[in-house]
Amino acid sequence: MTQHTEKNSARNTSEPKQNSVDASGAGDAGARGESAAERTLRRRLDPDQRREAIFEAARAEFATTPYSQVKIGDIAAASGSSPALIYRYFAGKDGLYAEVMRVGYERLAVQQESALAALPPNTSVRDHVRTIVQTYLDFVAENRESWGMVIRQSGAEPASVGEIRDLAREARIAQLRGVLASSENRRHEMAICGFYGFVDAVLGDWVASGCPDDDRAPLIETALGALQGALGDWAA
Template sequence: MTPGKSADTARPARRRLSVDRRREELMAAALELFSTRDAEDVSIDDVASAAGASRALVYHYFGGKQELYVAALKSAAEQLESRLRRPQEGGTPIEELASGLRRYFDFVEEHAAGFAALLRGGPANRTGEVGEIVDGVRQRLFRLVQKQMGVPEPSPVLRMTLRSWIATVETAGLDWLEHRDIERAALERMLVDHMVALLGVAAAYDDNVTGLLERLV
């Protein structure tokens, strides 16, 4: 030990972070874990270890694992919705749909853990507050697509068609993150074409969808 220095002064100083920054670090670590494992298989100790923090610190900021899980998912949902809230660019409905998909997949690519944690597990595991968070994201995306298409009140056929497409987009995002064996731009174009194809099927059951499809293509 260097003369004049105590053991305390020789030890590297621990980073001093703001409350918000420390919470963000813990939530980011939790999202990484929740993106690949079921929530019940992740412990507070796992989160603390991943974040380089103590178990007590995690409990200090979050009352328990469920509170941490909900807070982490809310953070991911808010980030995704902030992308979707950006103003429209003034193009045709199909161009606006493509633009919305780009923003959506920007989030998927930049915040892979958050996206995967938000949607992983399927509807069966989405109950209570967690279910409300996921459903809120889906409702926001539904309203965005509805607005882009200029449809103030969709018919039952169109409503089911749009919701089916949104489920396809979610599944495609998770599959792309897992495999990445298709170019992202090609995937986005395919999803736009998929929307047109779905509307083509829906038009056979609803004359109003026929008019919408004509405006789109």
């Protein structure tokens, strides 16, 4: 009888400890609203998948929240990750935002180059430029929230992002120079450099209005007319 009581006593002293472990593990996860499947996913992602999950969560967060208000903890929670992992893969919020911007500009450039390459050999210069602008509008419409935020918060970003914007701008200007086969005429150079500033300003209004299809054709024609007027001639 005494032996049975001692066994029960020993078992009773160990059970609260087990319950405590459960409470600090699955119990806390349940309190956070995290399912077993989500915990399994968080554990099983390989480094590339983890990096991609963080990237996509950040892209969604930056699309709807001004840069200064984005919190690393929110991105970590959305990606099933941790702030430490974000700093490991992207060196913090600045690096993560810079990567989102870099990839966005890279994807836009690839789409524009593919669209230009698909044009027949006898396509006019004006229609080459039209294709560049149309592809830009398509890209912005497909990524309306994220690209709208990019356009709106230019200047309120870390220095590294400013460098990425500058490089992207130089690449876009070089692309336009190639299409126009422009000379060293100073007027032509000013027209080319000012073109994307004009387009981005108009696109900002278009995005704010919800990218209405009815405004697409007038926007393109306005951009083409502005460039032609600035150049003086398409055969720059």
